[in-house]
Structures are given as C-alpha cells and as structure tokens.
Amino acid sequence: xxxxxxxxxxxxxxxxxxxxxxxxxxxxxxxxxxxxxxxxxxxxxxxxxxxxxxxxxxxxxxxxxxxxxxxxxxxxxxxxxxxxxxxxxxxxxxxxxxxxxxxxxxxxxxxxxxxxxxxxxxxxxxxxxxxxxxxxxxxxxxxxxxxxxxxxxxxxxxxxxxxxxxxxxxxxxxxxxxxxxxxxxxxxxxxxxxxxxxxxxxxxxxxxxxxxxxxxxxxxxxxxxxxxxxxxxxxxxxxxxxxxxxxxxxxxxxxxxxxxxxxxxxxxxxxxx
Amino acid sequence: xxxxxxxxxxxxxxxxxxxxxxxxxxxxxxxxxxxxxxxxxxxxxxxxxxxxxxxxxxxxxxxxxxxxxxxxxxxxxxxxxxxxxxxxxxxxxxxxxxxxxxxxxxxxxxxxxxxxxxxxxxxxxxxxxxxxxxxxxxxxxxxxxxxxxxxxxxxxxxxxxxxxxxxxxxxxxxxxxxxxxxxxxxxxxxxxxxxxxxxxxxxxxxxxxxxxxxxxxxxxxxxxxxxxxxxxxxxxxxxxxxxxxxxxxxxxxxxxxxxxx
Numbered sequence: 001x002x003x004x005x006x007x008x009x010x011x012x013x014x015x016x017x018x019x020x021x022x023x024x025x026x027x028x029x030x031x032x033x034x035x036x037x038x039x040x041x042x043x044x045x046x047x048x049x050x051x052x053x054x055x056x057x058x059x060x061x062x063x064x065x066x067x068x069x070x071x072x073x074x075x076x077x078x079x080x081x082x083x084x085x086x087x088x089x090x091x092x093x094x095x096x097x098x099x100x101x102x103x104x105x106x107x108x109x110x111x112x113x114x115x116x117x118x119x120x121x122x123x124x125x126x127x128x129x130x131x132x133x134x135x136x137x138x139x140x141x142x143x144x145x146x147x148x149x150x151x152x153x154x155x156x157x158x159x160x161x162x163x164x165x166x167x168x169x170x171x172x173x174x175x176x177x178x179x180x181x182x183x184x185x186x187x188x189x190x191x192x193x194x195x196x197x198x199x200x201x202x203x204x205x206x207x208x209x210x211x212x213x214x215x216x217x218x219x220x221x222x223x224x225x226x227x228x229x230x231x232x233x234x235x236x237x238x239x240x241x242x243x244x245x246x247x248x249x250x251x252x253x254x255x256x257x258x259x260x261x262x263x264x265x266x267x268x269x270x271x272x273x
Numbered sequence: 274x275x276x277x278x279x280x281x282x283x284x285x286x287x288x289x290x291x292x293x294x295x296x297x298x299x300x301x302x303x304x305x306x307x308x309x310x311x312x313x314x315x316x317x318x319x320x321x322x323x324x325x326x327x328x329x330x331x332x333x334x335x336x337x338x339x340x341x342x343x344x345x346x347x348x349x350x351x352x353x354x355x356x357x358x359x360x361x362x363x364x365x366x367x368x369x370x371x372x373x374x375x376x377x378x379x380x381x382x383x384x385x386x387x388x389x390x391x392x393x394x395x396x397x398x399x400x401x402x403x404x405x406x407x408x409x410x411x412x413x414x415x416x417x418x419x420x421x422x423x424x425x426x427x428x429x430x431x432x433x434x435x436x437x438x439x440x441x442x443x444x445x446x447x448x449x450x451x452x453x454x455x456x457x458x459x460x461x462x463x464x465x466x467x468x469x470x471x472x473x474x475x476x477x478x479x480x481x482x483x484x485x486x487x488x489x490x491x492x493x494x495x496x497x498x499x500x501x502x503x504x505x506x507x508x509x510x511x512x513x514x515x516x517x518x519x520x521x522x523x524x525x526x527x528x529x530x531x532x533x534x
Binding site for chain 2: 120
C-alpha cells in the first residue's frame with residue numbers, strides 16, 4: 001500500500017472516530033443506571049445494560065408532551081415555510097417585475113441576519129399580539145429565519161430548471177397557476193423536499209426563541225425541556241442522554257433519505273455553518 | 274415575515290432615547306470582556322474549522338471507495354441539535370458528576386492522578402466551548418471544500434505533475450486558489466453566525482465561570498431577561514451590528530455573483 005493510501009485510511013479513521021465518540025458517549029450513557037453514572041462504573045460500555053432511563057423519561061417527565069410540541073411546531077413551520085418559499089422562490093426566479101434583483105438580495109440579507117439579534121424586538125411584537133407562552137409564538141417567529149433561507153435555496157433550484165417546459169404548458173392554454181402546479185413543482189420536487197427538511201431540522205433544533213417566548217412548562221419544546229432536566233435539583237444525565245437519542249433519531253433518519261440532495265444544497269453555498 | 278422584520282424598528286427608539294446605554298456599555302468592564310470573548314470565540318472557532326475542514330476535504334477527496342458513506346457519516350454533527358451537542362460536550366469535559374469522557378480517558382491512561390475540572394477555569398471553559406462549536410461546524414466546511422475540490426479540473430494537477438511540482442506545491446498553487454471563493458464564503462457566513470451564537474455557550478457555561486465566556490448574545494439575554502434592562506440588552510446586540518454591516522454585504526455579493534454565474 002502506498003503512503004498516500006495509508007494516510008487517507010488513517011485520516012478517515014481519525015475523522016470517523018472524532019465524529020462518533022460523542023455520539024457513542026450519548027448512546028452508552030443512556031443505557032446506564034443512575035448509580036453507574038454517578039460512581040463512574042463501567043464508563044465505556046454500559047454493563048449491566050438498562051432501559052430504565054427511557055421508561056423513566058417517558059413516564060415520569062413531561063418529555064412526551066415536549067416531543068409533541070416540537071413535532072407540531074416543526075410540522076406547522078415546515079408547511080408554512082414550504083408554501084411561502086415556493087411561491088416566493090417562483091416569483092423571483094420566473095416572474096418579471098421591477099425590483100426583482102433587489103428582492104433577491106433582500107431575501108439573502110434577511111437570511112444572513114442572525115436570529116440572536118432579533119429576539120428582544122420579536123418578543124415585544126409577540127407580547128403585543130398576545131402570542132407569547134403558546135406554540136403560536138413559535139409558528140410566527142420561526143418563519144423569520146426558515147423562510148428567507150428556503151426561498152433563497154428554491155430560487156436557485158427554480159432558476160436551474162429549463163423555462164421551455166413551462167412555456168410549452170402556457171402555450172397549450174394552461175394558466176400560470178396550472179403551469180406552476182403541474183409542471184414546475186413536480187420537476188422541482190427534490191429541491192422542495194430538501195428545503196422542507198432543512199426547515200424541519202431548523203425548527204426541530206431551535207433553542208433561543210423557544211426558551212424566551214415560552215415559559216409554561218407544558219408548552220416548551222424538546223431542546224428547552226432538556227435544559228430543565230439538568231437544572232432541576234438532581235442531574236438526570238441518563239434520562240437526558242436518552243432524550244437526546246430520541247430527539248436525534250428522527251432527524252438522522254430523515255437526513256439519510258435526502259443526504260445527497262442536502263449536499264447539493266450545501267454546494268449551492270447557502271447553508272448555515 | 275415582513276411584519277417581523279419591519280418590527281425590528283420597534284427596538285430602535287430605545288437607541289435614541291437611551292444614548293446613555295451606549296455610553297454606559299462603552300465604559301463597562303464586563304462589556305469589554307464580552308467583546309473580547311466574542312472575538313476570541315469566533316476567531317478561534319473559525320480558524321479551527323477552516324483547517325479541519327481542509328483536512329477533511331483532502332481525506333474525503335482521496336477516498337476511493339464509499340466516499341458518499343463517509344461524507345454522510347461525517348456530516349452527522351452538523352444536523353444534530355446544538356443543545357444536545359452542547360450538553361454532551363459539557364459532560365465530556367466535566368469532572369463531576371461521574372467523571373466526563375476526557376477525565377476518564379486521561380485517568381485510565383495514567384496521565385492524571387485526579388480529575389481536572391476543565392470547565393471551572395476561565396481558559397478551560399473557553400477552550401471547551403470552542404471545541405464544541407468546532408466539532409459542530411467543521412463538517413460543513415469539509416463538505417463545502419470537498420465540493421470545491423471536485424470542481425477543480427484534473428488536468429491542472431496532471432500538468433503540474435508533468436512540470437515536476439510536488440504534492441505540497443500542487444496543493445498550494447492549485448487547490449488553495451481553486452478553493453479561495455468557497456473559503457471566503459464559508460468564513461464570512463460562519464463569522465456572522467458564530468459572533469452571535471447563543472446556544473452552545475448558554476447551555477455549556479451560561480457565560481461563566483464569572484464572565485469568562487460571556488458573548489454578545491448570552492450577555493444581551495442576561496441583561497434583557499434576567500436584569501430586565503431591555504434597552505441595554507438591545508444596545509448590546511446593536512453594538513454587534515457595525516461588524517455585521519461590514520460583513521453581510523460582502524457575503525451577499527459573493528453569493529449573488531455565484532448565482533449569476
């Protein structure tokens with residue numbers, strides 16, 4: 001084996017290890033008892049192996065409720081985002097109207113404004129609308145970062161599609177809406193699915209807004225709930241890690257399906273690092 | 274969406290009403306620390322991510338089998354919830370309860386005789402948040418650079434080899450210039466989002482110990498929601514705006530140019 005190949009193998013192994021160690025730490029801890037963790041027994045592999053963190057998490061905490069809140073929020077936000085950014089992306093990519101380039105730049109700039117700058121003003125707005133402390137706050141605030149991002153992605157996808165197909169449909173007597181619904185959207189499906197999954201992941205993992213806008217313990221989402229598990233009187237690391245496993249699995253599963261499209265989206269250079 | 278962004282202006286009256294906030298912060302030692310911390314955190318993270326990202330892209334580029342599999346595997350940190358990542362790393366660095374990962378490994382390897390509380394010292398805590406942020410972010414850099422490397426035509430390398438250029442010179446004169454554009458975009462993008470990062474620091478250290486890891490976003494949260502000084506909280510965020518105003522147009526110009534091409 002030549003030295004370059006050997007170096008590549010070593011490099012790959014190194015990176016795989018670097019990525020997997022923390023995941024393995026999460027998974028292994030989630031199968032240990034409270035005592036095993038507290039007294040640092042069987043640190044590397046859980047022996048004996050236990051499910052008690054999972055059952056405890058499910059029965060003794062509000063985790064199921066948080067999971068439900070997270071799921072509802074992520075789905076609603078994804079739907080809103082997908083509809084708005086498909087229409088917006090289409091308009092910018094295809095329709096000719098004055099200031100089109102300007103709108104495209106504005107969308108990009110909105111995407112680049114970090115959410116952390118906006119939390120205080122947004123809180124005021126939501127409070128005036130009476131929307132704080134309910135999931136409505138999240139339905140209204142998450143699109144402020146998902147919509148610009150997904151619209152930006154979709155403008156790219158729409159622009160890459162040939163205009164001839166649509167024009168043919170228009171010539172054949174289809175209305176613009178029909179052309180969009182029957183011709184363009186099916187063609188852009190991979191891009192739309194990818195952007196929907198980005199929107200889902202962003203809202204599923206969001207923390208700052210959920211922390212600030214919601215105080216009611218029954219209304220919070222999983223990331224905020226995880227923090228409550230530590231800052232209670234006891235450190236429930238086992239349950240915390242079990243919760244992490246449960247939270248990560250859906251996203252990883254979704255992502256396995258669209259990994260290739262996501263990478264293309266990434267290559268478009270339009271993703272948060 | 275439009276509504277929420279126009280409402281950004283609602284925060285602005287504070288700016289004029291309370292110019293005092295600006296003066297106060299300008300002379301506030303805590304705020305000076307916050308600025309320093311934010312810059313240290315951001316620059317250290319971004320530098321590490323670029324270097325690791327380049328290494329990762331080189332390794333993946335040289336991988337001849339299962340490249341997609343490894344690319345997917347290495348991207349995992351990037352799709353995992355930041356809160357979970359922060360919690361996990363916090364514990365891995367922890368001395369108690371029940372020893373974190375690093376203490377366990379070092380103790381078992383006989384390099385330590387008793388656990389170190391990494392997170393209890395200012396430097397240790399800063400290093401810990403940088404490491405967690407780096408771990409979360411480098412896969413994105415790696416994948417972007419890989420895409421960039423794949424776009425460089427192979428003939429350039431062949432020609433260089435024929436001309437007798439070694440591996441290092443090929444990397445320096447072909448790969449790096451080819452990646453210049455991607456590197457600039459990723460650095461600027463990440464600079465914006467890292468400078469205003471909240472999740473990792475809030476979850477791992479809450480800005481502590483003391484104010485050793487307090488950054489713009491966490492300090493602004495602390496002032497606005499724990500001390501209930503909204504005006505000053507907004508002012509803290511606004512202090513970060515000039516930097517963003519400098520950087521955002523740069524990034525958008527690069528990204529728009531890429532679109533147009």
